[in-house]
Amino acid sequence: MKRNRISIKDISKALGLSNTTISFILNGKAEEMRISAQVAERVLAYVKEVGYTPNYLARGLVTGKTNTIGFIVENIGNPFFSQIASLIEEQAYNNGYKIIYSSTNGQTEKAVELIRMFRDRGVDGYIICPTEGLEDEIKQLREENRPVVLFDRYLPKIDSHYIGINNENAMYEACRHLANKGKKHIALITTDSQQTQMLSRLEGYKKLIKERNLNEYILYIPYRERKERLLSDFEEFLKKNPMIDSVCFATNYLAVGGLEVMRHRKIKIPTKISVLAFDDNEALRLFQPAITAVEQPLEDMAKLIIDRLLVDLKLGKVTDKTFHKELSAQLILRDSTEKA
Amino acid sequence: MKRNRISIKDISKALGLSNTTISFILNGKAEEMRISAQVAERVLAYVKEVGYTPNYLARGLVTGKTNTIGFIVENIGNPFFSQIASLIEEQAYNNGYKIIYSSTNGQTEKAVELIRMFRDRGVDGYIICPTEGLEDEIKQLREENRPVVLFDRYLPKIDSHYIGINNENAMYEACRHLANKGKKHIALITTDSQQTQMLSRLEGYKKLIKERNLNEYILYIPYRERKERLLSDFEEFLKKNPMIDSVCFATNYLAVGGLEVMRHRKIKIPTKISVLAFDDNEALRLFQPAITAVEQPLEDMAKLIIDRLLVDLKLGKVTDKTFHKELSAQLILRDSTEKA
DNA sequence: CTGAAAGCGCTTACAG
DNA sequence: CTGAAAGCGCTTACAG
CATH class of the missing domain: 1.10.260 (434 Repressor (Amino-terminal Domain))
Structure with missing residues (x-):
């Protein structure tokens, strides 16, 4: 240069x-x-x-501040993450911070590497959608007084700020809606990952099933091979359980793949099977019939995440009392569950 | 710290x-x-x-290198940009570079600010989806020997590396497909922006219309108010031009909004009107009937962008001979244009 | 009110 | 083969 x-x-x-x-x-x-x-x-x-x-490099070298936030998502190509990224970027910008982002693709090794890379580059704070097994790394960040906020899911074994939604309740309410519509055989399509948000959604489903004394129909798609397995596993699952009258997809890519299967098999929605998805997006809104979806309050989440991070950033250290906030999601009713 | x-x-x-x-x-x-x-x-x-x-800050201060690339998109929340971002991030990562990204939301002032911010932070190279009016800023970067690659659209008044697709040809082929299917009244829904990629798509449309001696039906949605105007303008446009038998949407968000209108008005696709969209995505694939779309070779683009940037980065200066590459897009045929 | 000087953590001629 | 020293461009006690 x-x-x-x-x-x-x-x-x-x-x-x-x-x-x-x-x-x-x-x-x-x-x-x-x-x-x-x-x-x-x-x-x-x-x-x-x-x-x-x-020159920010020189300034950063002496002040130890770079006005940069490291943002670690699962995959920026996923609409959920890209939308919240867009909102977080805006919030950060309004507060004089820039975002460096990177995707883990669900790999812990990659996540560890990214955190270290961010640290070496002197980011001031971290917003992390954690993979399983990231406990030590996050704990260390906190011990080094580096502000961290987790989002979407958290790590139960360690203390940390976290902002997400009340997944259990959201899924419970969603399934309750199906039950109230008279559905007797409600299926859940989820992954086998142990991420907290997925486990909570599973709990919400089980709670409702138990409460109403219904049968459980759960399909676990292997998280690692979700691309390859989803279509065939779901198709087989439907064949094996012909009594199913409604399906909940526990996250967005499952819904997209699942709907493809249902369309291919010409299953009438909602006449034959009602459908409900976790995480809203364009594809669901445009689908015919439009798909009922659990919508996360992305804007509120983005704002809370940045606000929380700013508190620690201003303070110059990590507050010992961790902030664990679960926002409420909203069930957007559409035709896929209504016209039965 | x-x-x-x-x-x-x-x-x-x-x-x-x-x-x-x-x-x-x-x-x-x-x-x-x-x-x-x-x-x-x-x-x-x-x-x-x-x-x-x-400590990368210290190293960067003396070497003038940070192994960071600044990536400026229109809006990371838009699937086109988030997908290419994901691919570029991966390519960059494989080559030891990190990405700092930001969105312009189409505002030149914001773009100027971002470029300056990146410069102050010592990014080594720039990947920019330029807004109109960014000529001087880009020219200056090049004069300062900072590697820049434009993508998606370019700035005709200045020299610069650019990687995109052959928009004119892609739109021409798409419309030709409609004409070959016997469509006589092909409409184009586009924006009034003067971005090169939009102008080229318009040219492609006009070329086909002229060649086949058809009537032009063009709706320009004001770029600034596309959210508010799209629905009402398009609805009115359809009413005023009842002879239209096919519609091309010039970019992804126009297609999404337009399909919403068509569904709301219960227009039969493709029986009454065939539909074709520029830029492919999940929502179009899942739509019923599935929408024929022009798919950009995102992976190839990402690879070319990074490769091109690396050449200049390794060289340590901007090559005077600019690289202007237009890849071919692919028309993915689906039911929305086939069953007429 | 303002300045000389040290120091942040590195890299790199230069010297031996 | 290895080291002393300057310098990247800032900020900030300290001194006056």
Whole structure:
């Protein structure tokens, strides 16, 4: 890189002042340091004229702050993550922070690597959608006083700020809606992952089934091979359980794949089977019939995540009392569960 | 931030060596500097033992390199951008680079701000989906020898690397398909933006219409108010032009909104009107009938973008000969244009 | 009110 | 083969 950028030294030399003075003025400490308004104005005008902007690397090296937040998602190509990313980015931007993001694709090794990489680059805070097995790494971040907020799921074995939704209740309410519509054979399509949000959704389903004294129909798609297995496993599952009159998909990609199967098999929705999905998106809204969905309050989540992170960031350390917040999701009723 | 991290100085002190030696070994220059294998091994072992990792800010300050690429999209929440982001991230990662991303939301001022922000943070290269009016900023980057690759659209007034698809041809072929199916009144729904990719798609449409001696039916949705105007404008457009027998949507969000309108008005696809969309995605695949779509080769684009950027990055300067590559898109035939 | 100087954690000519 | 020293561009006690 060419060393052609203007530095503070260039300014101080040009104006016959010291670096200290320039730095104070640039950082808005002119008054505090009782620098004359004249001098401050002259400096500011010159800075503007030559288009000087500070080197963040140098500043970061001495202050230890970079105004950057590391954001670790499962996969930025997934609409749930890309939408919340968009909102978090906006919130961060409004507060003077930038986002560096990366995807784990569900791999713990990748997640560990990303956290270390972020640390080496001096990010100020971390927003993490954790993979299983990330406990030690997160604990260490907290011990080093680096602000962390988990989202979407948490790690039960360790203490940490967390923002998500009340998954158990959301799934319970969703299934209750089906039961109230007279459904007797409600199936749940989920994954075999032990992520907390998935386990809670499973609990919500089981709670309702038990409460109404219904039969359980659960299909666990292997998380690792979800692409390959979903279509065939689901098709077989439907064949084996012809009495099923309604299906809940526990997360967005399961719903998309499942609907493809149902369309292919020409299963009438909701006449033959009612359908309900966790996580809303365009594809579900546009589907015919439109699919009833549990909508997460993405905007509120994004805001809470950033707000929470900012508290610790301002404080300069990790608050010992962890913040564990579960927002309510909303069930959006559409034709896939209504016209039965 | 606590100064509790281990530095090179700590290592050199502990091992009784100089910072220089440590640095050389760490940077794989041990052989080149003819440092004894013994010493190198001892250092590496110690580094591993104490878990030292270099401070990238400091390194960046002196080398001028940060191994970071700034990635500017229109909106990361848009599936087109989030998918290519996911692929670019992967490619970058494989080459030792990290991505910092941000969205412009189509605002030039925001784009300018982002570029400056990236520069201040010392990103090594830029991948930009440019807004209109960004010419000066891009030109300046190139003059400062900062590698830039534009994608999705380019800026005709300036020279720059660019990777996209052959939009004119893709739209021409798409419309030709409709005409070959016997459609006589083909409509194009597009925006009024002057972005090159949109203009080219328009050209492709016009070319086919002219060639076949058909009537033009073009609806321009104001880019700024696309959310509010799309539904009502499109509905009115359909009413005013009842002879329309097929519709091309020039980009993904137009298709999603337009399909909502058509479903609401209970227009039979493809019996009454055939439908075709630019940019493929889940919602279109799942729609009933499945929507014929122009699919961009996202993976190839991502690879070409990174490869191109790496060339300049390795070279350490901007190559004067600019690389302007347009890939071919593929028309994915589905029921929305087939069963007429 | 303002400046000289140290230091953040690295890399890299230069010297031996 | 290895080290002393300068320097990247900032911030910030400390001193006056």
